[in-house]
Amino acid sequence: MSSLFAGHSLFEAAKLRCQLTGESFQTARTEIADSGLVLTAPEPAQEMLEARVLAALLEKFGRHQPTAVGGPYGITRVSPRLAEIRVNVGRAQLPRWAAALAPIQHADGSMTGLAGLRWIETGKAIVLHLSSPGARIVLAGTFAKDWQRALAEATAGGRLLAGPGDAPIGPAERERAEQEEVRLSGCAAMLAGLLRRIIVVDQLAELPFNSESAVELRLRADSAGVLRLTDFSTGRARLSAPWVRLHVPAELWPSAVGAQRHGFSAGAAVRALLAAAPPLPEVIDRRPSNEFGDAAIEEGGDALALCMLAGLAIQPIAVAAATWALDVADRQLADPQAGYLFDEPGGWVANRRRYAEDWVNETGPVDPPGAIALLRDHTLDLSALGRLGYLPSVDVDAHPLLAARLPQEGTQILLALLDWALAAATRPAAPRYRWHQITPRAATEDFPRLLPHARWVAAHPLPGSQVPLQLRVDYGGSVNTFCYEIHAGPEGVPVWVHHAQPAMRFGTGPSLAAAIIMAEHAALESSLGAEKLRTAERRLLIPRSLPADADPTLPELITEAAPDGQVLDLFDLVASLRTFADQELHLAGGPEPGPTYTSAADGHWSGPDNRPELGSITAIVEQDYVLPATRDGEAANIASVDSTAYRRHLAAHRCALDPFAACYLAAADAAAGPLLFSTRHAAGVAALRDADFAVLQSLDPRPPSSDLERVILELPVEIGQIVDFFQQWYDRRYPSQE
Numbered sequence: 086m087s088s089l090f091a092g093h094s095l096f097e098a099a100k101l102r103c104q105l106t107g108e109s110f111q112t113a114r115t116e117i118a119d120s121g122l123v124l125t126a127p128e129p130a131q132e133m134l135e136a137r138v139l140a141a142l143l144e145k146f147g148r149h150q151p152t153a154v155g156g157p158y159g160i161t162r163v164s165p166r167l168a169e170i171r172v173n174v175g176r177a178q179l180p181r182w183a184a185a186l187a188p189i190q191h192a193d194g195s196m197t198g199l200a201g202l203r204w205i206e207t208g209k210a211i212v213l214h215l216s217s218p219g220a221r222i223v224l225a226g227t228f229a230k231d232w233q234r235a236l237a238e239a240t241a242g243g244r245l246l247a248g249p250g251d252a253p254i255g256p257a258e259r260e261r262a263e264q265e266e267v268r269l270s271g272c273a274a275m276l277a278g279l280l281r282r283i284i285v286v287d288q289l290a291e292l293p294f295n296s297e298s299a300v301e302l303r304l305r306a307d308s309a310g311v312l313r314l315t316d317f318s319t320g321r322a323r324l325s326a327p328w329v330r331l332h333v334p335a336e337l338w339p340s341a342v343g344a345q346r347h348g349f350s351a352g353a354a355v356r357a358l359l360a361a362a363p364p365l366p367e368v369i370d371r372r373p374s375n376e377f378g379d380a381a382i383e384e385g386g387d388a389l390a391l392c393m394l395a396g397l398a399i400q401p402i403a404v405a406a407a408t409w410a411l412d413v414a415d416r417q418l419a420d421p422q423a424g425y426l427f428d429e430p431g432g433w434v435a436n437r438r439r440y441a442e443d444w445v446n447e448t449g450p451v452d453p454p455g456a457i458a459l460l461r462d463h464t465l466d467l468s469a470l471g472r473l474g475y476l477p478s479v480d481v482d483a484h485p486l487l488a489a490r491l492p493q494e495g496t497q498i499l500l501a502l503l504d505w506a507l508a509a510a511t512r513p514a515a516p517r518y519r520w521h522q523i524t525p526r527a528a529t530e531d532f533p534r535l536l537p538h539a540r541w542v543a544a545h546p547l548p549g550s551q552v553p554l555q556l557r558v559d560y561g562g563s564v565n566t567f568c569y570e571i572h573a574g575p576e577g578v579p580v581w582v583h584h585a586q587p588a589m590r591f592g593t594g595p596s597l598a599a600a601i602i603m604a605e606h607a608a609l610e611s612s613l614g615a616e617k618l619r620t621a622e623r624r625l626l627i628p629r630s631l632p633a634d635a636d637p638t639l640p641e642l643i644t645e646a647a648p649d650g651q652v653l654d655l656f657d658l659v660a661s662l663r664t665f666a667d668q669e670l671h672l673a674g675g676p677e678p679g680p681t682y683t684s685a686a687d688g689h690w691s692g693p694d695n696r697p698e699l700g701s702i703t704a705i706v707e708q709d710y711v712l713p714a715t716r717d718g719e720a721a722n723i724a725s726v727d728s729t730a731y732r733r734h735l736a737a738h739r740c741a742l743d744p745f746a747a748c749y750l751a752a753a754d755a756a757a758g759p760l761l762f763s764t765r766h767a768a769g770v771a772a773l774r775d776a777d778f779a780v781l782q783s784l785d786p787r788p789p790s791s792d793l794e795r796v797i798l799e800l801p802v803e804i805g806q807i808v809d810f811f812q813q814w815y816d817r818r819y820p821s822q823e
Contacts, residue, residue, distance in 0.1 A: 095114060095117060095118065096114075098113075098117050098123045099113040099114040099117055100113075101123055101334065101337060102116070102117060102123050102124060104284065105124065105281075105282040105283075105284050105285060105333070105337060106124075106162055106163050106164065106165065106281070106282070106283070106284060107156070107160075107161060107162030107163065107283070107284045107287075108162050108163075108164055112164065116164060116165075116166070120166070120167070123336070123337060124165055124281060124282070124337060125165055125166060125167050125281075126167075126278075126339065126340055127165070127167065127168075127170070127277050127281070128167060128168055128219070128220070130215075130219060130220040131167075131168055131169065131170075131219070131220040131221075131277075132273050132274060132277040133215075133220070133266055133269070133270075133273050133277075134213075134214070134215050134220040134221070134222060135170060135222065135276065135277035135280045135281070136269050136272070136273035136274075136276035136277050136280075137199050137265055137266070137269060138186060138199065138213070138222060138280070139158075139276045139277070139279060139280045140269055140276055140304060141185040141186055141198070141199055142158040142182070142185055143158075143302050143303060143304060144185070144304075145181055145182075145184060145185035146158050146159070146181065146185075147301060148299050148300070148301035148317070148648065149299060149300065149301075150290065150297065150298050150299045150300075151286065151287045151290050151298075151300060152290070152298060154175065154177075154178055155174075155175030155177065155178060156175065156283075156284075156287060157283055157284070157286035157287050157290075157300060158178075158283070158286075159174050159175050159177075159178025159179075159181060159182065160172055160173065160174055160283050161173045161174070161175060162284075163280065163281060163283050164225075165281035168219050168220070168221070169220075169221045169222065169223055170222055170223070170280065170281060171223045171225045172222055172223065172224055172225065172280075173224075173225050173226055174224055174227060176227075176231055179227065179231055179232060179234075179235035180234075180235040180238045180239060182224075182235065183232070183235035183236045183238065183239040184197075184198075184238075184239040185198065186198050186199050186202055186213070187199075187202070187236055187239055187240065187245060187247070188200050188201070188202055188245070188246040188247055188258060189239065189240055189243040189244065189245055189246065190243055190244045190246055191242065191243040191244075192242065192243065196246075196257070196258070196261060197243075198246075199215075199262075199265070200254075200258045200259070200261035200262035200265060201215050201254050201258055201259065201261075201262035202214075202215060202247060203215070203247050203252060204232075204247070206229040206232065207229075209225070209226060209227075209228060210223050210224060210225050210226065210227060211223075211224040211227045211229065211232045212224075215262070246258055268312065269312065271311055271312060272304065272312045272313070272314060274339060275314055275326065275339065275430075276314070277339070278338075278339025279302075279314070279327065279339075281339075282327075282328060282333075282337070282339075285327045285328055285331055285333060286300050286302065286327060287300075288327075288331050289316070289318050289327055289330070289331070290318070292319075292448070294319065295318060295319055299318060300318045301316070301317040301318050302314060302315070302316055302317070302318070302327075303315050303317060305322075305613040305614070307515075307516060307609055307612065307613060308515075308516045308545070308546065308548070308612065309515035309516050311513075311515065313430040313431065313609075313613060314326070314430055315430070315610075315613045315614060316330070317614060317617065320617075320649065320650070321614060321617065321618075322610050322611065322613050322614025322617070322618075323610065324430040324431040324435055324606065324609065324610040324613065325430065325435050326338075326430065329435075329436075329451055330448050331448065332448060332451050335454050350387070350411070350415050350418075350510075351387075351411050351414035351415050351418060351506040351507070351509065351510045352387025352388070352390065352391070352411045352415075352506075353387070354506075354509040354510040354512070355387060355390045355391050355394055355411075355505070355506060355509040355510075356387060356390045357509075358394065358509045358512065358598050358602065359390050359393060359394060359598050361598075362520070362597050362598040362601055363520050363521065363522060363541055363597070365539075365597060366522075366538075366539050387407075387408075387411055388404045388405075388407035388408040388411060389404060389407070391407040391410065391411060391502060391505060391506055392404060392407050393596060393598075394505050394509065394595075394596055394598055394599055395407075395498075395501055395502055395505045395595055395596070395599070396594075396595025396596045396599065397473055397498070397502075397595075398473055400473065402465070402466060402469045402470050402473070403470070403473055405465060406463075406465055406470050406498065406499055406502055407502050409459070409463050409465065409499075410459065410499060410502035410503040410506050411506050413455045413458055413459045413503055414455065414503055414506035414507055414510065416455065416458075417454050417455040417507070418507075418510055431513060431606045431609050431610065432508060432511040432512045432513055432602075432606060433453070433504065433507040433508045433510075433511045434508035434511075434512065434602050434603055434606045435606060436450050436451060436453065436504055436508070437450075437501075437504055437505065437508055437594075437599070437603060438592060438603050438606060438607065439451075440501075441592030441593055441594060441603055442590070442591070442592040452500060453500060453503045453504045453507055454507070455503060456500060456503065459499060459500070459503050460496065460499065460500075463499070465495070465499070466495075467491070467492040467495030467496055467499070468491040468492050468495060469491075469495070470494075470495035470498050470499065471490070471491035471492060471493070471494030471495035471496075471498065472491060472494075473498060474494040474495075474497070474498055475487065475494070505599065508602060509602070512602055512605075513609070516545070516605075516609070518543035518544070518545070518556060518605060518608075519543055519544075520541050520542070520543045520556075520558075520601060521541065521542065521543075522539060522540065522541050523540055523541070523542055524540070525537050525539075525540040525559065537559035537560055537561045537562075537568075538560050538561060538562050539559070539560045540557060540558070540559050540560075541557070541558045541597070541601070542555055542556060542557050542558075543555075543556040543604075543605075543608075544556070545608045545609075545611075545612055547612060547615050547626070547627065549627060550577070550615070550626065550627045551576060551577040552573055552574055552576060552577035552578055552626055552627075553574070553576060553577075554571055554572070554573065554589075554608050554611055554612060554615075555571070555572045555573070555574060555575060555583070556569070556570075556571060556601075556604040556605065556607075556608050557569065557570045557571070557572060557588075557604070558570075558594075558597065558600045558601055558604055560597070566593055566595075567593065567594045567595070567596060567597050567599070567600035568591065568592070568593050568594075568600070569590075569591065569592055569593070569594060569600040569601070569603050569604035569607065570588035570589075570590065570591040570604070571588055571589045571590040571591070571604065571607050571608050571611050572584070572585075572588050572589065573589065573618075573620045573626055578620060579622075579694035579697065579716065580694045581621075581694065581696070581697065582620050582621050582622055585620070585621030589611055589618065589620075590607035590608075590610070590611060592607075615627055617649070619713075619738075622707075622713060622714035622716075623707065623710075623711055623712060623713040623714060623738070623740070624713040624714060624738050625713070625737070625738045625739060628737040628738055629736065629737050629738075629739065630737075631733055631736055631737060635733060635736065636729050636732070636733075637732050637733065637735070637736040638732075638784075639732075639741065639742070639743075639744055639747065639784045639785070640784055640785070640786050641736075642732060642735050642736060642740070642741035642742075643741045643743065643785055643786055643787065644786050645736070645739055645741070646735075646739050646740050646741040647741070647787060649739065650711070651711045651739055651740045651741065652711065652740070652741045652742070652743060653706070653710050653711050653712050653740075653741070653742045653743065653746050654743045654745075654746060655743060655745040655746050655749070655793070655796070655797075656814065656818070657710050657711075657746075658706060658710075658746045658749060658750070659800070659807070659810075659811050659814070660811060661705070661706050661709045661710060662766065662804075662807050662811075663807055663808050663811055664705075664709070665702070665705070665762040665766070665804070666762065666766075666804040666805065666807045666808065667808070668680055668762070669761060669762050669763060669804060670804065670805055678761060679761055679762065679763075680761075680762070681759035681760055681761055682700065682701055682702050682705075682754075682759065682760060682761075682762060682765055683700035683701050683758075683759055684701065684754055684755060684756060684757050684758070685701055685703065685723065685724060685725045685726070685751075685754040685755070686723055686725075686757065687700060687701075687723070687757070688700050688701075688717065688722055688723050689701045689703050689704040689707070689714075689715050689721075689722050689723075689754075690704050690714060690715055690716060690717055690722060691717055692717065697717070701754045702750060702753045702754055702762070702765055702769075703726055703750050703753075703754055706750070711740055712735075712740055712742070713734065713735070713738035713740050715731075715734060719734070720733075720734075721733065721734035725751045725754060725755065726742060726747050726750045726751050726754070727747055727748075727751040743785050744781040744782070744784040744785055745773060745781055745793065745797070748769075748772050748773055748776050748781060749769035749770070749772060749773055750769065751772070752768045752769045752771065752772030752773075753765040753766060753768055753769035753772075755768065756768060762804065763804050766802070766804055767802050770800055770801075770802050771802075773797050773800065774797060774798070778794050778797065792817065796814060
């Protein structure tokens with residue numbers, strides 16, 4: 086069972102349930118009264134059926150806008166029960182459901198859908214079931230004729246392996262069904278829990294920073310083969326359960342038997358984590374004071390170990406707080422209803438990353454499970470604990486405003502201790518990394534950065550790629566500050582790309598062990614979305630392979646790249662031209678007339694890996710906007726943007742130019758020899774005005790811009806007018822709300 090009714094009035098419980106299921110208030114009230122639970126957890130066979138169904142829907146629907154399909158995956162509402170779930174699906178989405186679920190044998194021998202799925206047609210519902218007795222999903226409000234019509238559409242060109250009733254299951258279908266269940270066994274509880282709370286997916290689309298109002302949840306296997314639910318809704322992979330990201334009350338999260346999946350105390354997990362971390366250099370090794378001694382940790386000083394993990398000074402108040410936090414953590418981990426802790430993909434350390442990284446366009450961290458008991462039942466002096474947050478750099482007594490905030494600071498320290506205890510206890514068993522210390526080096530001689538005192542690295546290989554991810558932890562000298570970063574390479578990428586800042590993921594931890602597990606979580610998250618991960622050059626970390634004779638067209642490139650926002654439009658191109666104009670105008674009249682730019686044939690980029698030089702107008706635009714940079718030695722590096730070689734380069738990295746930007750850049754980069762920007766700009770503007778506007782516009786499959794023809798006619802040749810021209814265009818496109 087899950088989501089206990091206790092502690093809520095029936096009215097409050099029904100309101101909570103409605104927010105997750107989409108049911109009417111009266112239906113939710115009736116369901117709760119019948120079961121005594123806000124939400125029920127399914128029986129094992131039912132859980133697997135729901136997991137298989139949702140996994141198929143994730144694949145079939147992919148990235149979509151719930152408002153466009155009547156709800157997430159076409160679902161308007163669900164009514165979860167112990168041995169069934171009733172699902173209302175919009176009639177227009179039934180063909181996609183049938184294509185995702187119906188077991189179909191195709192002419193080439195392949196099989197799609199859910200192997201072993203069968204159904205029963207009733208008056209106003211279709212009952213989906215497997216051979217397992219009792220497990221069923223009721224498509225409520227779905228008429229048999231609508232389901233049959235959807236099946237006919239999905240089966241075109243193939244053979245339906247099932248029909249109404251209990252059609253026999255052949256050996257091949259049975260074997261496939263068993264394989265599917267084995268594959269999903271590790272994440273079945275999470276998938277079934279998500280289907281029973283499907284409206285949280287709708288809420289992901291409604292977050293204010295989700296500009297497309299789209300959701301994209303995928304199952305991705307990590308390097309150990311473990312499937313993890315990964316959220317791509319905001320464009321980059323996020324390893325975080327939806328109910329955590331949305332701050333759904335913890336009593337409404339899915340439950341599982343945590344004690345069976347844990348097996349040792351939180352304190353033991355913390356000590357194991359510290360023991361596995363590389364040794365610290367002697368100059369930064371922070372050991373407990375002599376009041377406790379090293380032996381205390383080795384002999385079971387769990388609280389001391391937690392203080393070290395959380396970066397707290399070893400004082401009696403800190404040890405008392407850590408002892409209390411470990412006690413609360415153990416109670417949470419042992420509670421059969423708290424198994425949801427293990428369903429936070431990649432471990433509870435994700436919550437500490439929310440603090441460390443302050444994710445842009447993301448919901449913030451949540452209070453850890455058990456926080457209410459942690460803060461309600463303690464006997465600690467929170468003001469004394471809060472002082473540790475300012476040591477050793479700040480004299481709190483000299484700052485009355487800080488002194489007044491000590492209780493709040495103590496509360497945050499106590500919550501962090503519980504967070505770290507849970508993070509250590511839920512650290513994934515795999516993958517494990519081989520960390521080692523190296524001598525930190527600069528990216529280039531001209532850009533050394535402030536090198537850290539010490540650096541530790543580990544590698545995360547990516548399947549199908551010669552470029553690994555490098556996990557990096559740096560110690561820069563500040564007390565309790567260990568910076569972690571995720572970089573591409575060093576193999577397979579130029580030196581400057583490997584050392585590029587900002588890193589793909591980055592944050593700080595209070596200790597080496599803390600920074601290491603946050604880096605490991607960040608690397609796992611990055612690897613699961615590696616097919617969408619881009620380096621500092623805007624290149625895909627894992628480029629798409631293309632047939633040897635592929636010659637992609639502009640419409641094909643735009644169609645492929647537009648959903649991810651990877652199309653360079655004329656608007657963005659003109660925005661970048663302001664920089665070129667400013668540089669030339671600033672130097673006008675001086676001994677040097679201004680920077681010059683090469684032709685495409687002379688190379689967009691040139692020079693060594695650690696100090697590449699940008700040559701063409703296109704190369705500068707690549708650096709500023711969405712175009713993926715070319716590299717010295719590649720065919721695209723000496724090709725015009727309107728050539729097959731360059732279009733293949735764009736296709737490999739799922740990027741595109743709109744036809745007008747391509748027309749401008751091809752002309753601007755055409756003339757031989759180093760030339761001023763003003764000369765190349767004049768050529769680009771002339772090409773735009775000479776081109777057939779209707780022909781160029783026909784190459785862009787997206788809705789046309791109403792003022793683009795006017796923009797081309799008014800685009801100034803005189804570079805001193807570009808800044809004002811762009812500001813006017815910007816104001817028309819984004820009028821002020823004042």
